[in-house]
Amino acid sequence: AQTVTQSQPEMSVQEAETVTLSCTYDTSESDYYLFWYKQPPSRQMILVIRQEAYKQQNATENRFSVNFQKAAKSFSLKISDSQLGDAAMYFCAYCQYYNTDKLIFGTGTRLQVFP
Amino acid sequence: SAVISQKPSRDICQRGTSLTIQCQVDSQVTMMFWYRQQPGQSLTLIATANQGSEATYESGFVIDKFPISRPNLTFSTLTVSNMSPEDSSIYLCSARAPNTGELFFGEGSRLTVL
Numbered sequence: 388a389q390t391v392t393q394s395q396p397e398m399s400v401q402e403a404e405t406v407t408l409s410c411t412y413d414t415s416e417s418d419y420y421l422f423w424y425k426q427p428p429s430r431q432m433i434l435v436i437r438q439e440a441y442k443q444q445n446a447t448e449n450r451f452s453v454n455f456q457k458a459a460k461s462f463s464l465k466i467s468d469s470q471l472g473d474a475a476m477y478f479c480a481y482c483q484y485y486n487t488d489k490l491i492f493g494t495g496t497r498l499q500v501f502p
Numbered sequence: 503s504a505v506i507s508q509k510p511s512r513d514i515c516q517r518g519t520s521l522t523i524q525c526q527v528d529s530q531v532t533m534m535f536w537y538r539q540q541p542g543q544s545l546t547l548i549a550t551a552n553q554g555s556e557a558t559y560e561s562g563f564v565i566d567k568f569p570i571s572r573p574n575l576t577f578s579t580l581t582v583s584n585m586s587p588e589d590s591s592i593y594l595c596s597a598r599a600p601n602t603g604e605l606f607f608g609e610g611s612r613l614t615v616l
Contacts, residue, residue: 430592432545432607478544487603488533489560492544 389414391481393493400469401501407454408464408496410479416440418484421455421462426495427475435477438462440484466498474500504529504599506608514614515585522581523611525595530575533598536568539610540591548593551578585615 390413400406412421423435438446438455445453450470454463466473479493505528515521525534534551549557549570557570572578582589592610599606 430594430610430612432594432596434604434606437604488535488550488598489547490545490605492546494544 389416389481389483389491391479391491391493393479393496395496396494397497397499399499399501400466400473402469402471404469405465405467406469406498408466408477408479408498410462410464410493412460412462412479412481414460414481414483416483420482420484420487421453422480422482422490423451423453423462423464424478424480424492425473425475426478427472432478436464469500471500471502474498504531504597504606506595506597506606508595508608508611510611511609512612512614514616516616517586519585520581520583521585521613522579523593523595525578525580525597525608527576527597527606530600531597532575532600534572534578535596535598535605536570536578536580537594537596537607538591539594545594548580551580582613585613587615589613590615 392411419440421438425433425435436448436451450467452465476495478495480490482490507526509524536548537545539545547560548563549559551570551572553572569581592612594610595608
C-alpha cells in the first residue's frame with residue numbers, strides 16, 4: 388500500500404527567509420503524481436504545486452519549488468521569501484498515475500511565519 | 503478553477519442523530535469526492551460520489567453510515583448517520599476540474615458530536 392510521511396509536525400520561518408518542508412512516500416509504482424496542498428485557517432485546501440514522477444525536472448511555481456528525488460522517494464517543498472500569508476498547514480499527497488481519483492495525504496506540517 | 507461551497511460550515515450535533523452536508527460546485531464536474539479530516543490528522547477519502555449511480559466507498563466506510571447522493575453534475579450530499587463523538591471531524595467535499603484535472607476543495611464542514 389502507498390503511504391505518505393511528513394516527519395515535521397511543525398516548522399517556523401522568519402518572514403523573507405526560506406524554509407523546506409519534508410515529505411517521503413512509499414510506492415511500488417513507477418508512474419504517479421505528487422502534490423503539495425496548503426490549508427490555511429479558512430480550511431480551504433489549495434493546490435500549491437504538482438510533480439509528475441516521469442518528469443526529472445523539479446516543478447516550480449513562483450516562490451514554491453520542489454526537490455523531487457525519485458530514487459529516494461523524497462518530495463520536499465521549498466518556500467522562498469516567506470510571507471505571512473504562507474502560514475498554514477501543508478499536506479503532501481500522492482496518487483497513482485492511472486488512479487488520480489484517490490489522493491493519499493500525509494499528516495501535514497504546520498508552518499508558522501514570524502515577522 | 504472551480505468554486506465549491508459547503509453547508510453547513512459547522513454544526514454541533516447530538517449523539518444518535520444524522521446530519522446532511524451539502525456541496526455545490528459552480529461548474530459541471532465529472533468527479534466529486536468526500537473526505538474526512540479528523541482532529542489533528544490528515545485527510546482520508548470516504549467515497550467517490552458518482553452521478554446517477556451509487557457512490558464508491560473506500561475501505562472502512564459504508565453506505566449505511568455515510569449515504570451519499572449525487573443527483574447532477576454540480577451537487578452532492580453526504581449524510582453522517584447515527585452520529586457518535588468519534589464522528590467529530592471536518593468533512594470536505596472536493597471536485598475534479600474537467601479541463602485541468604486539478605482537484606478543488608470546499609472549505610469543509612466541521613461537525614462536533616456531543
